[in-house]
Amino acid sequence: MYGIVNKAIEDLIITQYGEESWDNTKEQINLDIDFFLINQVYDDQLTFQLIEAAGNVIGKSQNELLKELGIWWIVKLSKERYGSLMTTGGQDLREFLINLPAFHTRVMMIYPKIQTPEFAITSISRNNIQLLYKSKRAGLVNFVYGMLIGLAKLFSSQVKINITPDPFHPERSALFDILWI
Numbered sequence: 001m002y003g004i005v006n007k008a009i010e011d012l013i014i015t016q017y018g019e020e021s022w023d024n025t026k027e028q029i030n031l032d033i034d035f036f037l038i039n040q041v042y043d044d045q046l047t048f049q050l051i052e053a054a055g056n057v058i059g060k061s062q063n064e065l066l067k068e069l070g071i072w073w074i075v076k077l078s079k080e081r082y083g084s085l086m087t088t089g090g091q092d093l094r095e096f097l098i099n100l101p102a103f104h105t106r107v108m109m110i111y112p113k114i115q116t117p118e119f120a121i122t123s124i125s126r127n128n129i130q131l132l133y134k135s136k137r138a139g140l141v142n143f144v145y146g147m148l149i150g151l152a153k154l155f156s157s158q159v160k161i162n163i164t165p166d167p168f169h170p171e172r173s174a175l176f177d178i179l180w181i
């Protein structure tokens with residue numbers, strides 16, 4: 001994945017848990033990289049190692065940390081660094097989710113070698129949207145969950161989110177049921 005993801009993990013850990021937690025994370029996996037280049041593609045395995053090690057250091061499960069990272073990605077990183085791109089996604093949560101399947105096509109202008117997640121709206125009504133997530137990568141369902149919570153925060157929407165993992169590929173795909181309350 002692009003270095004921006006590893007950098008986001010670093011920023012989240014340093015800001016929320018302190019410099020020392022990040023140093024311990026790096027030590028756990030003997031990381032010999034001083035800083036991440038956001039435009040460089042790194043091995044996915046490194047990102048998953050960072051998440052596992054950081055989770056151990058701060059005493060949280062990988063899923064909890066991924067959820068936090070997803071919220072951070074939207075509320076801090078996307079808002080501060082990619083404000084205008086986020087604006088093209090929509091003016092409220094509903095519009096943003098409807099546009100989400102096409103969103104990373106625009107992200108590709110900044111990160112051309114991205115391996116994009118796949119999103120599809122499978123059902124929609126006045127107070128409910130069902131969003132299907134599929135990835136080539138295993139283990140990021142809770143990252144998406146955090147991002148959806150982050151988007152709800154960003155747009156000040158009150159929603160309840162239910163997750164149904166895909167029975168055949170529970171690590172790579174899930175249906176998110178988003179209900180406005």
Ligand code: HEM
Nearest residue numbers: 001002078082085107111114115117135136137140144147
């Ligand atoms: C301006 C905002 C955004 C930017 C710049 C961005 C960029 C990226 C980048 C660079 C990656 C790493 C993938 C790779 O390097 O191959 C990524 C992954 C991902 N992004 Fe975005 N993204 C943005 C917003 C969003 C939003 C709003 C969502 C929706 C919930 C989202 C969902 C994901 C997911 C789930 C992944 C993990 C990839 C996978 O599932 O295989 N992103 N994004």
